[in-house]
Every structure is written in structure tokens, then in C-alpha cells.
Amino acid sequence: MLGMLFNEKECKELDYVLRKELDEMLFDLSDQRLDQDIRNAIANRYKTVFRMYARFAPQKELSKYARNSKLSQFKQ
Template identity: 45%
Template sequence: MLGVLINEKERKEIEYLIKREMDEILFDMKDERIDHIVKRSMRERYQILFSLFKRVAPPKECLKYMPAKKNISRG
């Protein structure tokens, strides 16, 4: 286990970066040209990002990015 001390400005920056990355994955998941194997990797990455996001974001924001079955579990 690792611990990190960050200030509020850094926390907001981390939150912003993770949100942008998750938004991009959600957008790409809708692209029918992307192979299902690649989408599976994207879903795994999203799960990792979301677990990090839960640590820095307020609960209300987390609800917006909670993996939805139609967005994330199917490719």
C-alpha cells in the first residue's frame, strides 16, 4: 500500500485528468470499428481509472462515472 500527500489543487488536477481519460474511453467504446478484444482492455483500464477516481472525487461525481452495463460491460 502506498500513501500520497497532495494539496487541494493537485487533487482537482488528478480528478480532472482521470475524468478526461474515462470520458475518452466511454467515447471510444461506442466506436463499432474497434475490435472487441481492444474494448475488453479498455473496460479493464476504465475499471482501474474508476477505482482511482473514487479516491479523489466527491461521491456525487463518482455516481456520474459509475460503470454502466450498457456503456462499459458490453463491447
């Protein structure tokens, strides 16, 4: 486990970067042209980034990025 200290500006920047990364991965996961192996790799990475974001995001913001894994399995 690593610990890091961020000032307010750095926290806002990290929040922004993680949200943009989650948005981009959601967009990629909705692209049916991508190979299933690539989509699985993106989904695994999404879980990791989402857990990072969940450590400090408000519940209301977090709900925007929550994925229902059972539903996403059927969409693939």
C-alpha cells in the first residue's frame, strides 16, 4: 500500500484525469467494432480506475460511472 499527499489543486486534477479516463473507457466499451479480448482488457482496466476514483469521489458522482457487470456481460 502506498500513501500520497496531494494539495487541493492536485486533487482536482486527479479527479479530472480519472473522470476523463473513465469516460473514454465507457465510450470504448460501447464500441461494438472492438474485439472481445480488447473489450475485456478495457473492462479490467475500468475496474481498477473506478476503484481509484471511488476512494475520494462523492457518491452522486460515483453513481455516474458505476457499471452493472451482469448487464454488460449480456451486451457483449
